Amino acid sequence: MKKKRKKAYNPEHNNLGELDMNPQIRQLVDNINQAIEHGLTCHYWLEIKVQEFFLLLKISYTREKIYEFLYLILSSDITFSEQIRLHWKKFQTAAELAAFLNLTTKKFTMQFTAVFGLTPYQWMLQERARSVLFEVKINRKAI
Template sequence: MGSDTICYIKSDLKNKFSYFKFEKDTVFQRNKADKNNNLVFILHGEMEVIYGDLYPRLISGGNMILLTPLSRCVCKAVSTVELIILGFGTLNHSCDKYIFQNLTPFFSLIKYEFRELEIRESLDRFLQLMQNYEQNQVPMADLASRKIQELFIILHAYYTSDELAMLFYPLLGKNMEFKKLVVDYYLHVKSAGEFAELCGYSQGVFQKKFKDVFGETVYQWMQRQKAEYIKHRLMTSEVNLKELADELNFASSVHLNKFCKIWFGMTPSEVRQTFILKKNLR
């Protein structure tokens, strides 16, 4: 995928259904600053998806995926693609919360794997109605919260707990408010001290709580996020290595080179070339 992308999910789409249509060969992705979660329903067409450092996979119409603020995902329309996207933050309705609370016990029982989930008949009828509303510009301000509630009732009724737990895995577990704080601020900090201050904690308390929730230190987590971001950028764009080093505040491309050798055992150029070779062999 080239470096030109269209940011298709805007940060103001919270608690709202939106319809999108992308022509063949269009490359699109989330807005980097978007703090919402996005439930993406592929209505028609086929798209190639690179999620994190996974190799491209084709996802066709009749499926849905979840993207969060931590998701690194770039999509390319293999044919004309039509999507309905729900942008949502914290779920406020008691029914929505109840469904997520019921899924929480599955958090420690399953190993997360990013994959699509089939859109079943009852959900498809609901999405057709939402598409009709969007295309005919039906005012949705008063309806949106009720439609979101209806969506989660449909999901609860027609999907198993195992299926929903895998789909919503990134949103499950304890201390979701703390996780949301971390997601909201991690792009704006350069150190654990800055992170703690921005989140309103003393550094000691923040470090302990962070380790309890994420299973690693703040520094380890931030370094891993940086490594995943670098690999994703190398896989999905033609970004110049000096530009990438500047973007991530490395002193020089030499320092970026050393960082990649530590994390991946190879240089940035080798990471990119390895991805290209493996993609061509698929």
């Protein structure tokens, strides 16, 4: 008897890797930061906190939201997606990024679209906008 293959997850939104923190998760993150700042480096304690984090995710968010949050690290081509995340800011165009990864522009675009669900151009524009917004929020820069 053949096993049914699960349908590949395809997120509806492009808010991948983002999740608004609820008060419980915010408190957990603040407590972890505070403990680390005070010198707590016990890996057993940190493992427990990671488990607590995932439990809070499970009880606080829908499966869809959790998938969107973790999608980038669970993608079908983790090596490719990690290379994109590490190097995309160094390049102005998708063609430059493709050349850096030793791929033709066509092959790169096909693989990129399969992994990220957007064309490289759309994704790079979106990520640049997010970076600017993040800088403005964090550094309180004037626009």
